[in-house]
Amino acid sequence: MYPLIVAIVIIVLLILLVVTTIVIKNRNVIIPHQFLKLYSFIAERLWRKRMHKKKMIAMLIEKGSLANVDFRKEINVSDSSIVNYADELEKEGKIEQMGKTGRSVKYRLK
Numbered sequence: 757m758y759p760l761i762v763a764i765v766i767i768v769l770l771i772l773l774v775v776t777t778i779v780i781k782n783r784n785v786i787i788p789h790q791f792l793k794l795y796s797f798i799a800e801r802l803w804r805k806r807m808h809k810k811k812m813i814a815m816l817i818e819k820g821s822l823a824n825v826d827f828r829k830e831i832n833v834s835d836s837s838i839v840n841y842a843d844e845l846e847k848e849g850k851i852e853q854m855g856k857t858g859r860s861v862k863y864r865l866k
Contacts, residue, residue: 808833809841813850813865821854821864 808831815822815830827838842863845851855861 805841808837809845812838812841812845812863816851816863816865821862823859823862825859 811831812827815827819826824835824838824842827842828835831838842851842853846853846863849866851863852866853861853863
């Protein structure tokens, strides 16, 4: 009995997916293939962010302490991205900030 219910639910969900795709295809709503493109774009951005943060950690292991400009030159992203990555790494407890604001700010490993 249980496998029959599961099979019916799966069939109903597949029918709903097909019908929904056909109905909304012409109404500028995200359809399944567009959703997959969006998902892959987001996944790629998250992967790139993780790689940049790992690169920052590796640079700090190699050189001790670095400023935003040093990270920006090596990683080739905007200053605001570097600040965001550094803030996240600081919240994760991996690095600490030395200095308060501006060019005096440097980061080192905890």
